Amino acid sequence: MQPDDPYPPIFVVTGSLHGVGEQLVHTILAQFHGADVPVQTYFCIREMNQIELLxxxxxxxxxxxIHTMVSPDMRQALVAMAQAQGIMAIDLAGPLMDYLSILLNREPSGQPGLYRKMHEVEFKRNEAVEFxxxxxxxxxxxxxxxxDIVLLGVSRVYKTPLSVYLAMMTWKVVNVPIVMGVTPRRELFELDRRRVVGLMIDPDQLLHHRQYRQRQLGVHGRSNYVDPVKLFEELEYARKVYRRGGFATVDVTDKPIETTADEVVATVTRRLKSEA
Incomplete structure (x- = not known):
């Protein structure tokens, strides 16, 4: 191959929906700066005719x-056909499965995507938290x-902790602050209102939360942030936003985060069913 010739592609082949091999290939290629090697991934290769076309x-x-086929029959077929055509085929899964089969004294199931199925909740949780x-x-x-859920609320109704807790329950959550005098973005009112929940709280408890927050930050003295009158106006403004969007509300006053999360989920689930 001459220096200016294009590099031949790498085909990453897997029997599942997810390409672990693809990530490994890109990781290794990153070590070869300037080598623009095309990588093409083939998912769900589970039939002989698919291998023939490949x-x-x-x-x-x-x-x-490069393949991560866990089905013995499909793996053997791929290797045999590649050898017959003089194509290099590197097996990332076979040697490890063979070794573990001896070590554990049992045969692998040969079922593609089994790890994903066994750890589906964990994968969903990680995706939800990241989102x-x-x-x-x-x-x-x-x-x-x-x-999955959009939370609204004024400052210090603990939108972020509640969002993360819901994410640990595998819900993908967005939280949006409601700020007095700031017009909410139009995107808010274009959402499926059944998935939007406005958080409310008793004014006295909100005042307590904000005063505590100020002390944490070393801030002293009066400000609009802890002015009872302004605070009440903020809550009323938030209520108007919720009414405008037709959003459900959940009161977080004197409730642990677990209880509030359950109420939010119940509210969204109920609206999705009743307003389908």
Whole structure:
């Protein structure tokens, strides 16, 4: 191959919906700066005719095949067909499975995607937490519609802790601050209102939370942030926003986060069913 010739592609082949091999290939390619090697991933390869088509494409493009096939039959077929056509096929899963089969004295199930199925809740939780942290405090409005739940509220109704707790329950959550005098973004009123919940709280308890927060920050003296009159006006403004959007409300006064989370989930679930 001449220096200016394009690099042959790498085909990453898997029997599941997720390409672990693809991530590994990109990680290794990153060590070869400037080598623009095309990588193409083939998911859910579970039929012989799929392998035949794949090998044909590999022959045409002189591709290198990297595979993580866990089905013994499919793996053997892929290796045999690749060898017959002079195509290099690197097996990332087979040697490890063979070793573990001897070590554990049992045969693998050969079922693609089994790890994902066994750990589905864990995967969903991680995805929900990642999404929720990336959409804290009203950022990325263009992605709000992707949330399972959208929480609204004035400052110090603990939107963020509640959002993270819900994310641990596998809900993808966006939280949006309601600020007195600031018109809410139009995206808020374009959302599925059944998934939006406005948080309310007793004014005295909110005042207590804010005063405590000020002490934590070393701030002393009066301000609009802890002015009882302004605080009441903030809550009334939030209530108007909720009414405008047709959003349900949940009162967080004197409630542990677990109880509030359960109420939020129950509220959203009920509205999704009753207003389908």
């Amino acid at each position: 090998i044909t494409e590999a022959v045409i493009s002189n591709a290198l095949i 929720t942290l990336a959409h804290d405090d009203g950022v990325k409005a263009e992605e709000w519609h992707e949330a």
